[in-house]
Structures are given as C-alpha cells and as structure tokens.
Amino acid sequence: MIRVLPIQSRATTKESPNLGRLIVLTGPSGVGKGTLMRSLLQRHPELYYSVSVTTRSPRPGEIDGKSYYFISRTKFEQLIPEGEFLEWAEFAGNYYGTPREAVLNQINSGKLVVLEIELEGARQIRASFPSALSIFILPPSFEELEKRIRSRGQDSEDAIARRLHRAQEEIKAADEFDIQIVNDDFKTALNDIEAAVFG
Numbered sequence: 001m002i003r004v005l006p007i008q009s010r011a012t013t014k015e016s017p018n019l020g021r022l023i024v025l026t027g028p029s030g031v032g033k034g035t036l037m038r039s040l041l042q043r044h045p046e047l048y049y050s051v052s053v054t055t056r057s058p059r060p061g062e063i064d065g066k067s068y069y070f071i072s073r074t075k076f077e078q079l080i081p082e083g084e085f086l087e088w089a090e091f092a093g094n095y096y097g098t099p100r101e102a103v104l105n106q107i108n109s110g111k112l113v114v115l116e117i118e119l120e121g122a123r124q125i126r127a128s129f130p131s132a133l134s135i136f137i138l139p140p141s142f143e144e145l146e147k148r149i150r151s152r153g154q155d156s157e158d159a160i161a162r163r164l165h166r167a168q169e170e171i172k173a174a175d176e177f178d179i180q181i182v183n184d185d186f187k188t189a190l191n192d193i194e195a196a197v198f199g
C-alpha cells in the first residue's frame with residue numbers, strides 16, 4: 001500500500017540558488033546500498049544522511065536514532081495522516097518512511113541530502129522532486145545478490161525470501177532512474193557514486 005503525500009515541489013524550491021538537493025540511492029535489498037552509503041558519508045561528512053523511521057525490529061548492533069528510528073506500527077500509522085513523512089512505503093512486511101521536516105530543513109539550508117530507500121519511495125520522491133538525482137544500484141548477478149543477503153546473516157529465512165522476491169521486480173525498474181551503477185567491485189562503485197554526486 002503506497003500513498004503519495006502532498007509535499008513541497010522542486011518546482012518552487014528551484015527558484016533560490018542557495019537551495020540544496022536531494023540524492024536518492026535505491027536498489028534491491030542486499031546489493032550494498034547501506035555499505036556504500038556509509039563509505040560515502042565517511043568520505044563526505046558534509047552530506048546529510050536522512051535517518052528513516054521503520055516498524056522493523058532492530059538488528060543486532062543497530063542503534064535507535066542512528067540506523068533508524070524504530071517505532072510501532074500503530075505509531076507509524078498515526079504519523080502518516082499527520083504528514084510526518086516525505087514518502088513512505090511498506091516493504092517485506094514493515095513500514096519505512098522519510099521524516100519530512102528534517103529533510104526539507106536541510107535542503108532549504110543548502111545541504112545535499114541523501115536518502116537510501118526502496119523502489120516505491122524512490123518513485124514518490126522522483127515524482128515530487130523532479131530534479132532530485134536518482135541512482136539505482138544493481139548487483140553483478142541475482143546469484144551474487146542472494147549470496148550477499150545470506151552472508152550478511154541478519155535476516156530470517158522468511159525475510160530473505162521476501163527480499164529476493166521483491167528484488168526481481170525492483171531490478172526491472174532500474175532504467176527509470178538517472179544513473180545505474182553495478183556494485184561489483186566495491187571501490188569502483190563507490191567512485192562512480194561519488195562522480196555522480198559531485199562530478
């Protein structure tokens with residue numbers, strides 16, 4: 001179930017030269033988005049990474065407020081009609097959403113804001129912010145994607161199955177995005193993202 005909330009359009013924000021920009025990183029679960037993002041942020045601490053809200057349970061080592069804001073389904077469903085999310089989607093049985101106010105404040109203060117989100121949310125952002133830079137990360141093969149999800153060792157068999165099923169649909173949508181980058185050699189992929197964002 002996906003809903004597009006009425007959000008501030010890039011058409012109006014474009015008018016000021018001081019405004020920042022949204023960068024959307026998407027691609028199937030396990031492709032390496034999170035790892036690439038962390039390395040990108042280490043190289044470029046000036047980027048603002050938007051911490052998402054989710055109803056998924058924390059994995060070992062994940063910190064509330066840093067990895068995600070972990071909240072209940074009931075709370076998430078309360079926040080939707082209150083307009084708290086810039087975009088939101090349901091993925092593999094859990095809700096995920098981007099906090100609206102923090103992101104808009106950062107853009108308005110001239111920051112490059114990076115969202116690492118799944119396909120439906122990325123589509124919502126593209127529709128609402130046509131000048132966002134959207135990057136789709138592809139795996140070298142489906143077999144390698146499965147290997148990565150399994151070797152991460154953090155998801156149940158059910159969660160892995162849901163992610164792999166969804167991945168097949170997501171990969172088909174790669175062409176909708178501005179740039180496609182294959183995450184085969186990690187450093188090459190990271191350099192490619194860097195070039196897309198800063199080049």
Ligand SMILES: Nc1nc2c(ncn2[C@@H]2O[C@H](COP(=O)(O)OP(=O)(O)O)[C@@H](O)[C@H]2O)c(=O)[nH]1
Pocket residue numbers: 027028029030033034052053056087088089091096097098099116117118119120121122163
């Ligand atoms: N639409 C949307 N997707 C999100 C958001 N935050 C994370 N996601 C995506 O939700 C999916 C599942 O994330 P997660 O449970 O952390 O699993 P992982 O990507 O397999 O590590 C991934 O594709 C994330 O990019 C968000 O705020 N909005």
Ligand SMILES: Nc1ncnc2c1ncn2[C@@H]1O[C@H](COP(=O)(O)OP(=O)(O)O)[C@@H](O)[C@H]1O
Pocket residue numbers: 027028029030031032033034035036148149151152183184185186187
């Ligand atoms: N280029 C790569 N080659 C091999 N393994 C990788 C590569 N990029 C990421 N990984 C590994 O793949 C697994 C999934 O990466 P992760 O960043 O959690 O993916 P996502 O955030 O897209 O779900 C992790 O164990 C990560 O270390």
